[in-house]
Amino acid sequence: MTSLPTPTANAKKLGLVVDLDLCVGCHACAVACKEWNSGGHMAPLTDLEPYGRDPDGVWFNRIHTFEADADDQHIGCGTSRTTHFPKSCLHCETPDCVTVCPTGASYKRAEDGIVLVNEDLCIGCKLCSWACPYGAREFDQDVGVMKKCTLCIDRIYNKNLEEVDRVPACVMVCPVSARHFGDLGDPDSNVSALVRERDGYDLMPEMGYKPVNKYLPPRPKKVMPVAIEGGRRELEVSNDNALLNWVDRLLSR
Amino acid sequence: MHPAFSIIFFTTAAGAGYGLLFLLGLLAPSGALPDSRPFAIAALVLGLGLVTAGLLASMAHLGRPERAWRALSQWRSSWLSREGVASVLTYMPALVLALSWGWLGSEGRVTLVAGVLTAVGAVATVICTGMIYASLKTIHQWHNAWVVPNYMAIGLMIGAVFLNALMHPWGGGSPEFDVAVALIIAATILLKEGYWTFIETRPAQSTPESATGLGRIGPTRFLESPHSEDNYLIKEMGFSLGRKHSTRLRTLSRVLGFGVPLVATALAALAPVIATPLTVLAALSIAIGMPIERWLFFAEAKHTVQLYYGAQRV
Ligand code: SF4
Ligand code: SF4
Ligand code: SF4
Numbered sequence: 001m002t003s004l005p006t007p008t009a010n011a012k013k014l015g016l017v018v019d020l021d022l023c024v025g026c027h028a029c030a031v032a033c034k035e036w037n038s039g040g041h042m043a044p045l046t047d048l049e050p051y052g053r054d055p056d057g058v059w060f061n062r063i064h065t066f067e068a069d070a071d072d073q074h075i076g077c078g079t080s081r082t083t084h085f086p087k088s089c090l091h092c093e094t095p096d097c098v099t100v101c102p103t104g105a106s107y108k109r110a111e112d113g114i115v116l117v118n119e120d121l122c123i124g125c126k127l128c129s130w131a132c133p134y135g136a137r138e139f140d141q142d143v144g145v146m147k148k149c150t151l152c153i154d155r156i157y158n159k160n161l162e163e164v165d166r167v168p169a170c171v172m173v174c175p176v177s178a179r180h181f182g183d184l185g186d187p188d189s190n191v192s193a194l195v196r197e198r199d200g201y202d203l204m205p206e207m208g209y210k211p212v213n214k215y216l217p218p219r220p221k222k223v224m225p226v227a228i229e230g231g232r233r234e235l236e237v238s239n240d241n242a243l244l245n246w247v248d249r250l251l252s253r
Numbered sequence: 254m255h256p257a258f259s260i261i262f263f264t265t266a267a268g269a270g271y272g273l274l275f276l277l278g279l280l281a282p283s284g285a286l287p288d289s290r291p292f293a294i295a296a297l298v299l300g301l302g303l304v305t306a307g308l309l310a311s312m313a314h315l316g317r318p319e320r321a322w323r324a325l326s327q328w329r330s331s332w333l334s335r336e337g338v339a340s341v342l343t344y345m346p347a348l349v350l351a352l353s354w355g356w357l358g359s360e361g362r363v364t365l366v367a368g369v370l371t372a373v374g375a376v377a378t379v380i381c382t383g384m385i386y387a388s389l390k391t392i393h394q395w396h397n398a399w400v401v402p403n404y405m406a407i408g409l410m411i412g413a414v415f416l417n418a419l420m421h422p423w424g425g426g427s428p429e430f431d432v433a434v435a436l437i438i439a440a441t442i443l444l445k446e447g448y449w450t451f452i453e454t455r456p457a458q459s460t461p462e463s464a465t466g467l468g469r470i471g472p473t474r475f476l477e478s479p480h481s482e483d484n485y486l487i488k489e490m491g492f493s494l495g496r497k498h499s500t501r502l503r504t505l506s507r508v509l510g511f512g513v514p515l516v517a518t519a520l521a522a523l524a525p526v527i528a529t530p531l532t533v534l535a536a537l538s539i540a541i542g543m544p545i546e547r548w549l550f551f552a553e554a555k556h557t558v559q560l561y562y563g564a565q566r567v
Contacts, residue, residue, distance in 0.1 A: 002327045020467075030479070055482055062479035064561055066461070068470040081470055087561065096390065102324035102334035123323055124316020126489065127333055130254070133391045133459070135486040135558035144316030201466045204557065206458045207390055215466055 002101040004094060005110035012112045013185035014151055015091050015212035016171065017194050021219045022178035025063055025084030029170035029179060033061040033088070033149070036169035041154045042119070046142040058138045060149040061088040061170055070221070081218055086179070088170070089136035089149035090203065090211035091115050096131040106146070113185070113212055114153055119145045133207045156181070184212050254392065255492045256551035263311035264382060265411075265547045267340075268404060270303030271375035272412020274347055278371035281354045282364045287425030293355040296419050300412070301347060308340060332388055336381035343374030379408045386550075393457035393567060394554040399448040406441040407546070411539055413437050414514050418536035421521070421529040431522035431532070438515040445511070445546070449503065452553065457567045464560040475563040490556035493564070494549075502549055510542025 037060060038045045047057035063086045070079040091113055098106045098115060105121035106128045108114070117128075117137075122145040129137040129146060137148045152168035155161060165172065171179040182191035191214075194200065200214035277296055280286050286293070312318045325341065327334040349367035353359045383404035386395040413434045420426040461475065462468025483491070494502075517535040521528035555567035 003330045027479075056484065056488075059479075059484070062484075064475070064479055065477035066465050066467055066473050067476045068462075068465075068467040068473045070471050081467075082476060083465070083467055085465055085467075085561075096388070099330040100333065100385075100388070102327050102331045102337060103320070104323070104327050121320070121323055122317065123320045125314070125324070125333065126316075127331075127385070129486075129489065130556070131389055131391060133464075133557040135490070135561055139316065139485050139489070141316070141485075146316075201469075203466055204459050204463050206463060207557070217466065217469055 002098050002104050002106055004098055004108055007093070008110075011110075011185050012183050013091075013093070013212045014112045014114060014156070014182070015184045015191070015214070016088070016151075016168070017180040017182070017184075017191045017200060017214045017216060018086055019178040019180070019194075019198075019216040020083050020085065021216060022176045023063075023084040023086060024176055024178075025065055026175060027063050028173045028175060029086055030059060030061045030063055032169040032173035034059055036152065036155065037150070040152070041150045042117070042147045044140075044143075045147070046140050048141065056141075058140050058147055060136075060138065060147070061086060063087075079221075081221075083218055086170075087134060087136070087203075088213075089115060089132075089151070090134060090209075090213035091149075091151060093210035093212060095209045097128040097137060100127050100131045102127070114151045115148070116150060116153070117146050117148055119143070119147075122146050133204050133209065134211075151181075184214065254551045254554040254556060255489050256548045257314060259310045259314040261544055261547045261551065263307040263314070264404075265307075265543050266303045266310070267307030268379055268382065268408035269411035269415065269543070270300050270305075270307060271343075271379050272408035272410065273300035273415055274304065274343070274412070275372045275375040275409065276412050276416050277354075278346075278350060278368035278375065281350065282360055282368045284360050287420060287423040288358070289423050289425075290355070290358055292419065292423040292425065293358070296416065297351045297355045299415060299419070301351065304340070304343075332381050332384040336378060336385060339374060339378040339381050343371065343378055346370035346374060375408075376405070379405050391557045392554045393455075393459075394452045394550075397448075397451060397455075399444065399451055403441075403444050403448050406437075406444045407543065410437050410441040410514075411543055414518070414532070414535050414539050417518065417521075418532040421532045426521075426525075426528055426532065428522040428525060431518050431528065435515055435518045435522065438511060438518060442511045442515070457555070457557075459557045459560060459567060461560050461565060464557065474565075475561075478562060486558050487562055490558050491562055492552060493555065493559070494552040499549065499553060502545055502552075506542050506545040506549060508542070509538050510546050513538035513542070 034045055045058040049055050063084055066083050066085055068081050098108050103121045103123055105118045107116060124144040126139055137146055140147050155168060156166050158166060167181045171181045180191050180194060182189045184191055195214045198216040200216050202211050277300060312321050315321060324334055324337045328338045346367045350371050353363040353367060380401060383401035387400040390396050417434045461473040465473055467473040514535040517531045521531040557567055559567055
């Protein structure tokens with residue numbers, strides 16, 4: 001059923017909180033995600049021509065890098081922030097990726113809010129991937145169906161795993177603990193506390209999809225760099241060398 | 254958005270087919286069309302043929318076409334599903350219309366009821382097609398009030414131009430009908446120009462700053478892609494058309510899709526002796542120009558996911 005479940009008070013909203021202050025852009029979470037899910041609920045994560053000229057493959061988690069200037073006037077003075085930016089499905093509360101699906105393959109679970117694709121129903125029309133603002137859905141060309149992050153549903157409820165291991169693969173592997181997993185519907189959960197303390201925010205709130213996953217902004221810099229006195233020095237060409245003079249004239253024509 | 258041939262063909266052909274069926278449904282019972290079985294059969298075959306070819310092409314776009322019937326199930330929430338249901342339902346009165354008017358030549362009550370229901374079904378289906386695009390908040394060039402009226406007007410316009418090109422050879426054309434068709438083309442031009450002005454002048458809401466939330470620090474630039482090669486998202490939604498190409502193609506679509514058909518149809522009204530070749534010219538020109546217009550509709554559409562891959566605006 002592709003209508004969204006009716007929201008209930010105290011409903012579980014399982015999701016991730018990503019700390020952009022900590023992420024070092026090592027891509028370990030993307031690799032761990034690929035590795036676990038290649039044998040998981042949405043398996044296989046098909047790769048086409050993995051060793052060929054034009055490799056292509058299904059990934060549920062990708063790490064982008066952005067640069068933001070603290071002050072546009074001072075580009076180059078060291079106040080720009082390089083930020084690694086991991087992105088996987090945000091398991092939105094009101095996502096159109098679910099409601100546009102004509103077959104009922106795309107659905108949001110009432111019990112924990114996880115957004116999934118039923119691969120047996122999917123006709124591969126790709127409309128849900130058009131409806132996701134965040135680029136969180138990946139078409140598997142080989143199987144002909146849509147795939148996406150499952151929030152590691154086959155880990156977090158997996159009784160065969162030790163209790164400590166019942167977290168998403170990407171969260172477990174992160175070497176700097178930049179990814180946190182928990183119930184964002186519970187105000188007392190570890191993740192809700194993090195969002196409160198660190199001013200966690202939504203991506204593209206203007207879309208109205210109400211993402212469950214939150215991002216924690218980079219912390220303000222403790223030491224602001226100052227511009228070096230005297231400004232830049234121009235490189236000067238000495239006048240007593242005829243050859244250099246000639247080159248200089250040639251170049252400055 | 255990647256302009257996939259199957260979807261361009263589907264939306265253009267099916268839209269034209271529904272436009273033609275809409276006109277046949279309303280005009281056949283009124284006796285305004287040539288009283289000739291070959292004409293009726295030609296018009297119906299063209300209308301139903303365009304619709305059917307379009308729907309088959311849209312299935313070719315699917316990853317699992319053998320499951321296409323499942324798309325009829327979620328009409329409560331999905332415009333794509335509603336479109337499927339509407340198109341299947343429209344076949345019923347359209348086939349009755351084909352039998353009673355096309356085969357038996359009747360202008361009686363069965364033709365009237367079937368004709369009106371066909372017209373209603375055609376309008377409903379085209380609205381659903383337009384809404385599939387207009388409902389996507391992710392694409393500024395689609396999520397606006399111009400898209401559905403344009404889909405409806407363009408379908409009607411192509412249908413009217415095709416119908417006119419069929420009527421003249423069968424001696425059923427008239428300067429009045431030519432004028433009506435020319436007015437439909439003129440109205441459609443206004444809607445399409447309105448759409449183009451809108452996408453030129455109104456910026457999308459989302460920016461790299463809102464997509465990453467890094468706007469709280471300052472102006473945000475894309476620095477590094479997640480990987481070196483193109484992925485599904487870039488191939489499907491990262492299509493971007495250069496300014497120069499877009500201008501050229503718009504000119505081509507303005508001339509072939511709108512200008513030539515308008516001038517030829519208006520001339521046909523003034524010079525009834527050469528109306529047949531003129532209206533056929535209008536039909537041929539629109540058949541080339543409209544796929545260009547539809548190609549642009551996709552190629553000029555910028556998905557918000559491009560903001561994560563280097564676009565500074567969508
Ligand atoms: S991130 Fe995209 S795929 Fe995931 S729930 Fe939101 S809209 Fe759907
Ligand atoms: S690709 Fe599959 S899951 Fe996505 S909208 Fe189409 S049928 Fe639904
Ligand atoms: S929750 Fe699981 S499926 Fe989703 S990005 Fe993390 S590892 Fe991948």
